Amino acid sequence: MIESIVRFSVRHKLMVFLFTATVAALGIFSLTRLPIGATPDVTNNQVQVITTSRNLSTLDVEKFLTYPVEMEMANLPGVREIRSVSKFGLSVVTIVFDDDMGTYLPRQLIAEKIEAASENIPDGFGKPFMGPVSTGLGEIYQYTLEVKPGYENRYNSMELRSIQDWMVKRQLSGIRGVVEVNTWGGYLKQYEVSVDPAKLKALNVTLNEVFSAVSENNNVSGGSYIERGGQSYFVRGEGLVENLEDIQNIVVKGRPGNPVLVKDIAEVKFGHANRFGAITGNGEGEKVMGQVMMLKGANPKAVIDRVKEKVAEVQEPCPMEFILIHSWIAANLSDVPLLPLPKT
Numbered sequence: 001m002i003e004s005i006v007r008f009s010v011r012h013k014l015m016v017f018l019f020t021a022t023v024a025a026l027g028i029f030s031l032t033r034l035p036i037g038a039t040p041d042v043t044n045n046q047v048q049v050i051t052t053s054r055n056l057s058t059l060d061v062e063k064f065l066t067y068p069v070e071m072e073m074a075n076l077p078g079v080r081e082i083r084s085v086s087k088f089g090l091s092v093v094t095i096v097f098d099d100d101m102g103t104y105l106p107r108q109l110i111a112e113k114i115e116a117a118s119e120n121i122p123d124g125f126g127k128p129f130m131g132p133v134s135t136g137l138g139e140i141y142q143y144t145l146e147v148k149p150g151y152e153n154r155y156n157s158m159e160l161r162s163i164q165d166w167m168v169k170r171q172l173s174g175i176r177g178v179v180e181v182n183t184w185g186g187y188l189k190q191y192e193v194s195v196d197p198a199k200l201k202a203l204n205v206t207l208n209e210v211f212s213a214v215s216e217n218n219n220v221s222g223g224s225y226i227e228r229g230g231q232s233y234f235v236r237g238e239g240l241v242e243n244l245e246d247i248q249n250i251v252v253k254g255r256p257g258n259p260v261l262v263k264d265i266a267e268v269k270f271g272h273a274n275r276f277g278a279i280t281g282n283g284e285g286e287k288v289m290g291q292v293m294m295l296k297g298a299n300p301k302a303v304i305d306r307v308k309e310k311v312a313e314v315q316e317p318c319p320m321e322f323i324l325i326h327s328w329i330a331a332n333l334s335d336v337p338l339l340p341l342p343k344t
């Protein structure tokens with residue numbers, strides 16, 4: 001057999017050369033398309049169901065949030081393990097499935113069960129939702145927003161957080177292979193209405209009336225359309241709050257000729273949400289950081305290259321000329337051997 005192969009190869013040198021060159025070319029092409037990562041993702045096939053609540057204790061979270069979700073997920077097909085973590089205001093239930101079920105079939109089955117679990121959770125306690133299609137090793141890129149030297153007084157940590165949430169995050173979220181962009185650090189901007197109890201009592205207004213007035217006067221509604229002269233005019237009522245002055249002029253209680261406005265009984269100002277941590281770096285104080293999560297099973301190197309290209313584009317537009325985006329790759333691909341990722 002071997003003698004026949006050698007004799008054929010000697011007689012047909014050109015054909016053997018072309019065959020060898022083709023195989024080598026296909027090998028080089030496959031090498032360039034191979035998903036490469038610093039650490040192969042060996043995470044099992046799992047889905048997380050998260051429920052948040054602002055005011056429930058750990059015991060109440062376990063009783064009213066975690067337990068109903070666990071009971072609904074117990075009878076799903078292909079479930080290998082269910083584990084949970086209950087903390088103050090947070091419930092995380094992890095459901096582990098068989099690997100042969102794939103990535104999206106378990107999420108479809110859980111989506112059907114989440115509705116049933118929500119019915120067993122009291123109103124106002126929280127609503128369960130699934131975590132992103134990523135894994136614990138999906139954190140591939142991180143960056144911080146910093147003010148350029150000489151412009152430190154132009155932006156504070158709250159304004160940097162707003163730039164991250166409304167500009168940088170939205171543009172990075174559209175990258176192929178990116179499943180989520182998280183924000184860490186800074187202060188989450190809020191509109192605060194600080195009510196004066198003495199003025200409430202003097203004007204005979206209750207706190208519930210203030211709360212209802214502010215919440216109900218921030219909406220948009222449609223009123224169908226009117227046909228006239230061959231044209232259609234759409235009717236809409238716009239009551240969106242856009243600035244502090246709009247909140248100050250909301251009517252809390254109507255009185256003939258002298259309505260009570262929010263500014264008559266409260267101080268309206270910018271504030272921030274309560275936070276339980278902060279990000280610091282290089283001994284320079286607080287930072288605002290972004291964290292890019294990769295889609296499960298995507299090519300890390302290709303996704304990182306696309307993120308780096310997009311970050312360079314985001315750096316240009318106004319007001320980004322005063323902001324520096326310092327980035328680094330969470331999984332450094334330059335100092336480790338090339339390891340193929342397992343197929344999912």
